[in-house]
Amino acid sequence: MKTPITAALVLACLLAAGTAHARPGNNVADPQAARALPADGPVQVQWNDPSGFAELRQSRNRWEAQRGDWVVKLAEHLRKQAARELPGDQQLAVTLTDxxxxxxxxxxxxxxxxxxxxxxxxxxxxxxxQFTLTDAQGQVIDQGERKLVDNAYLYGPTRLSDTDPLRYEKRLLDDWLRRELRQDRSTAGL
Known part of the structure; x- marks a missing residue:
């Protein structure tokens, strides 16, 4: 009599442990998941609700598309790269909208x-x-909305050893940052 009860208890514990891994962080559309990186340094990155992103709305496999923490990884990459490109006295705030x-x-x-x-x-x-670039006094240097796309992403420079599943999106963000933050531009937004 104790064996079926013990087996049921063990099974219930295993099921509970298995569902513990399917919490926020494994699903980008989780309503409890963060929508911004913690404030740290001159670059702030936030994002809209990923359930409205084209990646999920247009996916042929929505379950697979929402798995993982790819939005956070892209935001972290954007912050890291922007901090490298940004002059020391400027600040950048970016909102990923899609x-x-x-x-x-x-x-x-x-x-x-x-x-x-x-x-x-x-x-x-x-x-x-959407982005806002400000100087040390908080004056807006540039702001706007950008729609980035790389139609030739398969033909760009990519190392054969690069297995990062976000390599194309990261390269798209890197190219935007180089263009947007270059020092020699004569007018805003070029």
Whole structure:
């Protein structure tokens, strides 16, 4: 009599432990997940609710598209790279308003490939963002909205050893930062 009860108790504990891993951080659309990086340094990055991002709205495998912490990783990369490019007395605030990652799921290949992201030129990375660049006194130097896209993402410079699943989106952000923060631009927004 004790064996079935013990087995049921062990099974219940295992199920509870298994669901503990499926908490915020594993789902970018979780309503309890953070929507900004903690304030730290001259670059602040926040983002809109990822459930409204094209990556989730247009995905052929929404469950797989919302897995992971890819929004946070992109925000952290943006902060790190912007801090390198930004002159010491300036501050940058960025809001990621939409993201469509490079590649897409193609369910017609069968269930064994449901979680495989196919990289084709018809699925370029796209990132929309709003930004404000200010000087040391808080005066606005530049601000605006940008819609970034890299239609030639498959043909750009990528090391064969680069296995980062966000390499195309990170390169898109890096290119934007170099253009936006370059010192020799003659007018805002060029």
């Amino acid at each position: 993201i469509k990652r490079a590649g897409d799921y193609e369910p017609w290949h069968g269930t064994r490939l449901d979680d495989v992201r196919f990289m084709r030129d018809i699925y370029p990375p796209r990132i929309s963002l």
